[in-house]
Amino acid sequence: MAKRISYSNILRTLFAWLIALLLFFPLLFLIITAFKTELQAIAVPSIWSFTPTFENFSEVQDRSDYANYAINSIITSSASTLLGLLMAVPAAYSMAFAPTRRTKDILMWMLSTKMMPAVGALIPIYVIFQSFGMLDTLGALTIIFTLMNLPIMVWMLYSYFKDIPFEIIEAARIDGAGLWEEFRHVLLPIGMGGIASTGLLCFVMAWNEAFWALNLGSANAGTLATMIASYSSPEGLFWAKLSAASLMAIGPIVVFGWFSQKQLVQGMTFGAVK
Amino acid sequence: MAFLHLNKVEKYYGNVHAIKGIDLAIEKGEFIVFVGPSGCGKSTLLRMIAGLEEIDKGSLHLDGKDISQTHPSKRDLAMVFQSYALYPHMTVTENMSFALKLAKESSAVIKQKVNDAAEKLDLTQYLDRTPKELSGGQRQRVAIGRAIVRSPKVFLFDEPLSNLDAALRGQTRVEIAHLHRELEATSIYVTHDQVEAMTLADRVVVMQAGVIEQVGTPMELYDYPANKFVAQFIGMPSMNILPSTLFRDAPYHTTEVGIRPEHFKLIAPDQAQLTGEIEMVEALGNETLTHININDQSQQIIVRQHQRSQLKPGQKVGLQWDTPKLHYFDDQGLVIR
Ligand SMILES: Nc1ncnc2c1ncn2[C@@H]1O[C@H](COP(=O)(O)OP(=O)(O)O)[C@@H](O)[C@H]1O
Ligand SMILES: [Mg+2]
Numbered sequence: 021m022a023k024r025i026s027y028s029n030i031l032r033t034l035f036a037w038l039i040a041l042l043l044f045f046p047l048l049f050l051i052i053t054a055f056k057t058e059l060q061a062i063a064v065p066s067i068w069s070f071t072p073t074f075e076n077f078s079e080v081q082d083r084s085d086y087a088n089y090a091i092n093s094i095i096t097s098s099a100s101t102l103l104g105l106l107m108a109v110p111a112a113y114s115m116a117f118a119p120t121r122r123t124k125d126i127l128m129w130m131l132s133t134k135m136m137p138a139v140g141a142l143i144p145i146y147v148i149f150q151s152f153g154m155l156d157t158l159g160a161l162t163i164i165f166t167l168m169n170l171p172i173m174v175w176m177l178y179s180y181f182k183d184i185p186f187e188i189i190e191a192a193r194i195d196g197a198g199l200w201e202e203f204r205h206v207l208l209p210i211g212m213g214g215i216a217s218t219g220l221l222c223f224v225m226a227w228n229e230a231f232w233a234l235n236l237g238s239a240n241a242g243t244l245a246t247m248i249a250s251y252s253s254p255e256g257l258f259w260a261k262l263s264a265a266s267l268m269a270i271g272p273i274v275v276f277g278w279f280s281q282k283q284l285v286q287g288m289t290f291g292a293v294k
Numbered sequence: 295m296a297f298l299h300l301n302k303v304e305k306y307y308g309n310v311h312a313i314k315g316i317d318l319a320i321e322k323g324e325f326i327v328f329v330g331p332s333g334c335g336k337s338t339l340l341r342m343i344a345g346l347e348e349i350d351k352g353s354l355h356l357d358g359k360d361i362s363q364t365h366p367s368k369r370d371l372a373m374v375f376q377s378y379a380l381y382p383h384m385t386v387t388e389n390m391s392f393a394l395k396l397a398k399e400s401s402a403v404i405k406q407k408v409n410d411a412a413e414k415l416d417l418t419q420y421l422d423r424t425p426k427e428l429s430g431g432q433r434q435r436v437a438i439g440r441a442i443v444r445s446p447k448v449f450l451f452d453e454p455l456s457n458l459d460a461a462l463r464g465q466t467r468v469e470i471a472h473l474h475r476e477l478e479a480t481s482i483y484v485t486h487d488q489v490e491a492m493t494l495a496d497r498v499v500v501m502q503a504g505v506i507e508q509v510g511t512p513m514e515l516y517d518y519p520a521n522k523f524v525a526q527f528i529g530m531p532s533m534n535i536l537p538s539t540l541f542r543d544a545p546y547h548t549t550e551v552g553i554r555p556e557h558f559k560l561i562a563p564d565q566a567q568l569t570g571e572i573e574m575v576e577a578l579g580n581e582t583l584t585h586i587n588i589n590d591q592s593q594q595i596i597v598r599q600h601q602r603s604q605l606k607p608g609q610k611v612g613l614q615w616d617t618p619k620l621h622y623f624d625d626q627g628l629v630i631r
Contacts, residue, residue, distance in 0.1 A: 185377060187375045187379035190366070191379040192381070193345075194344055194371060194372065195367075195393035195440070196367045196368075205392070
């Protein structure tokens, strides 16, 4: 059967493309700017044809030790994700499978902490880390990223676990499974999709975190997010280098996200076990 | 002490007193059926035996040991759930081996037992499938297979047939009866369907609102119900209940009299002490159920005849009964013997 092409379809497609381009444009501009010289970058109106240069990237690498920032990002993101899962999985498990009358309240309370502006807690947290001598350490960032993501992790895992019929877990108990076996052989494999997508999301959120990273650890423990910021300060703005730094900072996570896309989507739909 | 012994067992859900003190002794090898209307506490009681619900008061002994506080994994019971509750990420083989693996059986023994069970249940060709690749009836059999490979002390079934269509339900019921005869395993089976109860049970436990109304063999319950509830719950169609004023020689204190549909005889109206008008005739081939309005249309009774009937709605008929087959109830609904 021939596909009928209607005007409304064409219009809708064009409209969708327009929106998509509009959303993508800043990123495109960033990518293009990263390959310009500083002069070309500040030219008004924008220059669209130029010979691309890699100068910015090498300069960023020379000026700030990219690898160091990248390693800090990798360490804090992975450690906070693991630590978060270690706490959120048992919490979500007990809330989903052994709820009390207060469980819903606790969940709401956890979510409500995310509604407070982070800056509201900055001073006390700063002082706490200061008195423990932890300012500008990877440990401090890991802890703060974990705490920052914990409510979301518990919520996500809770809703995944809620979808697992409790009778399957009861069946395992009757079959002789203790707590560990029940977790290892039943909850983990069935809930893997949900656990993986929760972990991935929190990894990305920790990677992109800038507020706490800037305030608690910009010199030694700086993550890639703080590297970007360092290009917008004292000596004035350097658009091209800033763009190159941004590209280098978001590059790994975009690639990572691209490859885990399947896992993410699978995780979102895996709940449908009957 | 009996093999499985419940002693004054109670359960509260908040303010709901779901199980109100149950005493029950079950012997080894018995097939016990808990039957009663929906919400009477059958599943709760079964789950308390399994260890899935806490016992708030009373105690539970299995094979001489107090297991009231024992974790389900340590009770050595097997359960077939209404929803089957198969492990969705495991194949049929893995589902059936799971308990044996946890019990650290050798792989040769596991293989042997799983293959035996699969053969008994006609599952051999599905061993490598996952539950979602099976039909409802096949899933049901895997759930039973998962229970029987273990040779547990007691089998627990919670309405295992209620998700099957009528034909498959009848067939699986026969299979379960057959398995029980073969394995001679102590079994507790929960259902709201009195036909399942009557056909499967060695003894039936009739429950209502968290208490046991009567325990007995299917025929004891049918012939000698202890009260009006059991009398009406067991038997299809239900026992007819009539006011005692219609019966001149009823014992003292009788307020109501019960008569099973098959204990009426239809006779000519002019010879009978009770007459009525036919409302409907259900001809089922092997039997005929005649619905009759009596007492000036205020009450309807059902009469069962094992032959075909020429009677038509609107006709007047007379009713006669076997006096020894009457059940007399007092104002509490208890039977008067
Ligand atoms: N988890 C629960 N929370 C509160 N009430 C419950 C719970 N489970 C069962 N009940 C109540 O206990 C009573 C018995 O339920 P149940 O054992 O499921 O009945 P049955 O299996 O005979 O239909 C019902 O009144 C039901 O509402
Ligand atoms: Mg039930």
